[in-house]
C-alpha cells in the first residue's frame with residue numbers, strides 16, 4: 001500500500017510531465033478501473049487540460065480546465081478534477097506512446113502535443129480513476145470524494161492547534177487516532193510506528209492524556225519521518241517515469257521499528273516488540289515506549 005511520501009513522488013512526476021498538456025484521447029481498457037465514475041471517462045477528458053497535480057494524504061487529483069493551457073491569471077477555477085485512487089498496486093506511468101502495452105494496463109491518455117502518454121496500470125484492480133466536481137473546502141478546493149478527508153500534516157492547510165484540540169477530545173489510543181483519516185490524513189501503519197518511536201509514545205496511550213507540547217513533538221516527528229522518506233524516494237525520480245509500486249522499499253533501511261521484531265532498538269538496544277493491532281501489527285520498543293497503565297487499544 002503506497003503511503004504519503006510515495007504518493008507525493010508520483011504527484012511531483014505528474015506535475016512536471018502532465019500538467020498544462022491537453023488531452024487528445026483517453027481509452028479505458030478495463031471497466032473496473034472506472035467503476036466509480038459517473039460518466040464516460042474518455043468523453044469527459046477529451047480536449048481538457050490538467051491544470052496542476054494535487055495531493056491530500058494518499059489521494060491524488062488533476063484539476064481539469066476546459067480547453068488548452070491557461071492564458072493568464074484571473075481564469076476561472078476548475079470545476080472538475082480527475083481523481084486517482086492507486087489502491088494496493090496502482091501505478092501511473094508516463095511513457096512514450098509507442099512503448100509496448102503493459103500487461104495490466106487499465107486506462108491510457110494521449111495528449112495533443114503527441115508527447116509521452118499517461119498510463120494507469122493496476123494488477124489487482126483495487127485502484128480506480130474518476131472525474132468528480134470540485135468543492136470549495138474550508139482551507140482549499142478539493143474534489144468531492146475527498147471532502148471528508150482531513151488535511152495531511154505536510155499540507156499548508158493543516159491546522160496544528162485544531163488537530164491537538166480534536167485529538168484530545170477523541171479519547172482513543174494515539175495510534176488509532178493517527179490512522180483516522182477524518183482527523184489527520186496520509187499517516188499509514190509504517191509512519192505511525194516510526195513517529196511514535198521517535199516521540200517515545202506507546203501506541204495505546206490515551207489521547208486525552210497528551211499535553212500540547214507532547215502533541216506538537218509528535219507532529220514534528222510525523223513530519224520529519226515523512227520528509228526523510230520523501231527525500232530518499234525523490235532522489236530516485238529523475239527519468240520519464242512516474243511510479244508507485246505499492247511498496248515503500250526505498251525507505252526500508254532507515255526504519256527504526258517497523259518490521260524489526262526482536263532486533264535491537266536503535267536507541268537503547270532492547271529487542272523491538274511486535275503486538276497485534278487492528279488486524280495488523282504495531283512495532284515498538286518496550287523500554288523507550290512503555291505501555292501506559294490506562295492503555296486504550
Ligand SMILES: [Zn+2]
Pocket residue numbers: 265266267268269270285286287288289
Ligand atoms: Zn529503546
